Structures are given as C-alpha cells and as structure tokens.
Amino acid sequence: MTLQDIANALVEGCRTGKELENLDRLYHPQAVSVEAADYSGAGRETVGVDGIKAKHAWWDSAFEVHSADLEGPFLHGDDRFAVIFEMDATEKATGERMPMREVAIYHVADGRIVREEFFGTG
Amino acid sequence: MTLQDIANALVEGCRTGKELENLDRLYHPQAVSVEAADYSGAGRETVGVDGIKAKHAWWDSAFEVHSADLEGPFLHGDDRFAVIFEMDATEKATGERMPMREVAIYHVADGRIVREEFFGTG
Numbered sequence: 001m002t003l004q005d006i007a008n009a010l011v012e013g014c015r016t017g018k019e020l021e022n023l024d025r026l027y028h029p030q031a032v033s034v035e036a037a038d039y040s041g042a043g044r045e046t047v048g049v050d051g052i053k054a055k056h057a058w059w060d061s062a063f064e065v066h067s068a069d070l071e072g073p074f075l076h077g078d079d080r081f082a083v084i085f086e087m088d089a090t091e092k093a094t095g096e097r098m099p100m101r102e103v104a105i106y107h108v109a110d111g112r113i114v115r116e117e118f119f120g121t122g
Numbered sequence: 123m124t125l126q127d128i129a130n131a132l133v134e135g136c137r138t139g140k141e142l143e144n145l146d147r148l149y150h151p152q153a154v155s156v157e158a159a160d161y162s163g164a165g166r167e168t169v170g171v172d173g174i175k176a177k178h179a180w181w182d183s184a185f186e187v188h189s190a191d192l193e194g195p196f197l198h199g200d201d202r203f204a205v206i207f208e209m210d211a212t213e214k215a216t217g218e219r220m221p222m223r224e225v226a227i228y229h230v231a232d233g234r235i236v237r238e239e240f241f242g243t244g
Binding site: 034036037071075082 | 126156158159166193194195196197198199202203204206223224225227239240241242243244
C-alpha cells in the first residue's frame with residue numbers, strides 16, 4: 001500500500017467506526033501512540049497495538065460521544081500524513097461536555113503506521 | 123518564550139500579515155522549511171530564513187490571495203505545534219483559482235522555530 005492508500009484507509013476506517021480494525025490492519029504491532037500532553041499522569045506514550053486498543057477501550061468507557069467528524073488526509077512527502085479530528089463528547093464521570101478538535105500526525109514505514117502523534121489545544 | 127508563547131506569536135503574526143517579522147523574530151537563522159511535495163522540481167526543503175523569505179516573495183508574486191484564515195495553535199509536548207491554514211488564491215500565470223487547506227507542523231528548540239513542515243491534500 002502507498003502512503004495515500006494507508007492514509008485513505010485510516011480515514012475511511014475512522015469514518016465508519018472501524019478504528020479497531022484499523023489498528024490490526026494498518027498498524028505495526030509495536031506502533032507508538034503519543035498524546036499531546038500527559039493527561040493521565042502515566043506519561044504521553046503508549047507502545048504497541050494492544051496498549052493503543054486499551055486506550056480506545058478506556059476512552060469508550062469514559063466518554064459519551066455525541067458527534068464526531070474528521071478532515072483529511074493531508075500528506076507530507078512519502079512517510080507521514082495528518083488528519084484533523086473533531087469530537088463533541090461528555091465525560092461520564094463529571095458530566096462535563098467537551099467539544100474537541102485535534103490534529104494527528106501518522107508516521108508510516110514499510111507500509112505500516114509506526115507512530116501516531118496528537119496535537120491539542122490544551 | 124515557552125512553546126505556547128512562540129505558537130501564539132506565530133499565529134498572531136500570520137493573522138496580522140506579519141509573516142516576515144515572524145521569520146526574523148521567531149525562527150532560527152538556519153531553520154528548515156519542508157513542502158508537502160516537490161512542487162517546484164527543486165526539492166522539498168529550503169534551508170535558512172533568507173531562503174524561506176525568498177519562498178514567501180515568490181508566492182506573493184505568483185498568487186493573488188482572495189482570503190486567508192488559520193486555526194490553532196495545537197500543541198504536542200514541549201517542542202512542536204500545529205496550525206491549520208486555509209487560503210483562497212488564484213495563480214496569476216494561469217488564472218486558476220485554487221482553494222487550499224494545509225496543516226503545518228512547527229518544531230521548536232531553544233526558544234526558536236527550527237523546522238516547519240507542510241502537509242497537503244495534493
């Protein structure tokens with residue numbers, strides 16, 4: 001798959017609720033996910049697809065999502081692409097509604113996503 | 123200046139037409155600018171603020187800008203931030219109107235922008 005193929009597949013998967021299938025299909029098993037800030041207090045990096053899946057599961061359990069949208073992909077050279085994510089969600093524990101927009105950068109090597117990095121407004 | 127200070131100053135300068143002052147004030151003299159693709163045929167990288175200024179001058183001479191907007195900054199850790207740019211411009215030579223959106227990633231070291239990378243939709 002070319003960078004454009006992988007980027008299109010990632011975006012299509014996010015649009016159709018197939019984020020977990022994306023992880024198995026498009027990511028290297030040792031891919032690294034890096035948050036914009038150390039929200040959890042346990043550091044910004046998660047190493048490995050299993051850890052990234054656990055992060056998704058935590059998110060799904062902690063937030064109620066009202067709407068989600070994305071824009072992209074935007075390509076850079078032959079090894080990175082960006083996606084803009086928008087989400088309107090409520091944290092279940094606090095009832096706080098948090099509209100969010102963030103930029104994600106994906107690094108690709110040998111036809112797999114090896115690193116995802118999130119940029120946020122804090 | 124913190125990363126947030128630099129990011130805010132970059133965005134404010136772009137909003138107020140002070141891109142060239144941004145380059146002198148916020149960039150390392152040897153900063154590198156990397157395009158999404160090799161549009162010019164001369165490579166994707168421009169090294170040094172003087173070269174980046176020449177790129178701005180070329181752009182200003184080649185395009186008529188109808189409107190421009192941006193969103194951000196979005197921060198990542200303590201050394202990078204993203205900005206989303208939107209521009210509606212016409213290439214003077216061809217008369218072709220080209221609405222554009224791109225994501226820019228800025229790398230900061232020792233209080234200066236040392237690298238800017240553009241991500242495009244091609």
